[in-house]
Amino acid sequence: MVKRFIGQLIDLGHALIMRGLTASPQEGFATASGAIRLEDERGLDAHSCAGAAPTRNHPAEAAKIQQGIEKDLLKGRPDTVIIEVTSKCNLRCHYCPKADPLVDSLPHVNTDMSDAMLDTLYAFCKSHGTKDVTLSGVGETAMHAGWHRRLGKFLDDPDFKLYTVSNFARPLDDDDLAAFLRFDTVQVSFDSSDFMMVRKLRSKANLGIITYNIVRLKQKIREAGAGPSVVVNCTLLRDNIGHLADLARFCRELGVDKLLVGEMMNLTAYNTFDGIEKLTSAEIRVLADQMASAREVLAGTATVFEPRDSLLDLLWRREADLADGASDRREDRGWGSCLQPWSMPLVRSDGKVFACCIAVDEVEPVGDLATSSMAEIFDGTRARAVRADILAGRPSVPCATCVMARKMPPEEFKELVRNWL
Numbered sequence: 067m068v069k070r071f072i073g074q075l076i077d078l079g080h081a082l083i084m085r086g087l088t089a090s091p092q093e094g095f096a097t098a099s100g101a102i103r104l105e106d107e108r109g110l111d112a113h114s115c116a117g118a119a120p121t122r123n124h125p126a127e128a129a130k131i132q133q134g135i136e137k138d139l140l141k142g143r144p145d146t147v148i149i150e151v152t153s154k155c156n157l158r159c160h161y162c163p164k165a166d167p168l169v170d171s172l173p174h175v176n177t178d179m180s181d182a183m184l185d186t187l188y189a190f191c192k193s194h195g196t197k198d199v200t201l202s203g204v205g206e207t208a209m210h211a212g213w214h215r216r217l218g219k220f221l222d223d224p225d226f227k228l229y230t231v232s233n234f235a236r237p238l239d240d241d242d243l244a245a246f247l248r249f250d251t252v253q254v255s256f257d258s259s260d261f262m263m264v265r266k267l268r269s270k271a272n273l274g275i276i277t278y279n280i281v282r283l284k285q286k287i288r289e290a291g292a293g294p295s296v297v298v299n300c301t302l303l304r305d306n307i308g309h310l311a312d313l314a315r316f317c318r319e320l321g322v323d324k325l326l327v328g329e330m331m332n333l334t335a336y337n338t339f340d341g342i343e344k345l346t347s348a349e350i351r352v353l354a355d356q357m358a359s360a361r362e363v364l365a366g367t368a369t370v371f372e373p374r375d376s377l378l379d380l381l382w383r384r385e386a387d388l389a390d391g392a393s394d395r396r397e398d399r400g401w402g403s404c405l406q407p408w409s410m411p412l413v414r415s416d417g418k419v420f421a422c423c424i425a426v427d428e429v430e431p432v433g434d435l436a437t438s439s440m441a442e443i444f445d446g447t448r449a450r451a452v453r454a455d456i457l458a459g460r461p462s463v464p465c466a467t468c469v470m471a472r473k474m475p476p477e478e479f480k481e482l483v484r485n486w487l
């Protein structure tokens with residue numbers, strides 16, 4: 067159960083799922099019923115027999131069309147690459163697996179990705195048209211001054227939309243801030259506007275320093291007239307449910323662009339905090355009130371309030387339980403209408419590649435950059451098998467319990483993949 071939370075943290079996953087769900091059907095592909103429609107305006111027959119090639123066209127054209135019709139649904143397209151630049155960190159937040167001495171002593175943990183691997187990934191992204199790159203995983207990319215020097219290729223390339231998640235726990239200097247200005251989104255993690263609560267949840271983190279860094283980054287953005295969206299990510303657990311409205315006020319005062327709120331996942335035995343699922347009825351009401359207040363506080367301001375879907379689901383289920391007196395109704399999250407294995411590989415700092423951000427340490431990697439190229443891995447047997455298993459409705463990655471999964475019948479999902487590819 068290690069590192070499964072990265073997905074929770076990486077907003078991109080959700081954005082991607084939504085993108086997939088709203089993707090408009092492309093011409094000439096199968097409909098939900100399996101029928102094939104070809105556009106009349108291209109001078110083709112409109113067909114409705116599954117898999118049949120058009121009959122009235124030139125053979126070469128027919129072959130081309132057939133190729134389009136019979137898409138390789140297992141192929142994937144790496145729209146986003148998540149790069150764990152380092153798995154070292156200056157904090158040990160109690161709820162994070164990095165705080166667990168057992169996890170933290172695993173051989174691959176506490177390593178920096180090699181410069182050669184960063185170069186390889188840069189080349190892969192360029193040659194495959196990957197525009198969205200996340201430069202963090204589990205660990206702190208900006209842990210040391212000068213962190214950005216290794217990432218120059220990405221930071222200096224205007225083709226990329228860069229994302230990162232950071233603890234902002236170290237006083238950032240002008241060079242650090244200049245590097246953060248190159249990102250499209252900088253997500254900063256802290257879970258309360260109360261100094262002592264931040265200390266309790268985020269180990270040595272000092273809210274004063276985090277605040278100072280955000281204020282300075284916002285100032286640099288103003289001076290430059292451009293810069294990243296600054297997002298605050300709050301992880302909710304029993305201890306800080308009563309802090310949400312105040313955190314919303316704090317974010318509004320800081321002028322952050324978004325307050326993202328998600329629930330803590332219990333990932334290791336070391337984490338003794340209670341999650342939202344353990345809340346009593348009275349505490350659920352407190353949380354519901356805090357959510358409403360936070361929404362109100364931020365309504366009409368420049369700070370967007372964005373609770374994660376999984377948190378809203380959880381809250382909704384618990385409130386429904388309270389309303390109808392059911393004891394502990396729990397549904398799984400479905401088997402996973404999620405495009406990540408097609409679109410968003412994660413590369414761990416040691417070069418192991420995973421099919422999605424949730425699969426890290428949960429299942430075997432789909433490849434290793436030390437022995438294969440990223441292109442080989444992304445279209446390799448193991449990556450394709452992960453996709454095939456999802457399409458078959460029996461995923462080998464943990465979709466059933468994943469916060470990124472959306473319930474969707476297999477046929478509909480297959481259609482979504484077909485349209486998205």
Ligand SMILES: C[S@@+](CC[C@H](N)C(=O)[O-])C[C@H]1O[C@@H](n2cnc3c(N)ncnc32)[C@H](O)[C@@H]1O
Binds near residue numbers: 254
């Ligand atoms: C693993 S950290 C990596 C980036 C950076 N070190 C940071 O803390 O922002 C990314 C995010 O994961 C969140 N996180 C850590 N453990 C979590 C857990 N058990 N459940 C949910 N989110 C968690 C953190 O609060 C943080 O927002």
Ligand code: SF4
Binds near residue numbers: 159162204206
């Ligand atoms: S700062 Fe991030 S990576 Fe480091 S321990 Fe905390 S949550 Fe984990």
Ligand code: SF4
Binds near residue numbers: 079463464466471472
């Ligand atoms: S485990 Fe399944 S639902 Fe979760 S991110 Fe991976 S593929 Fe998506």
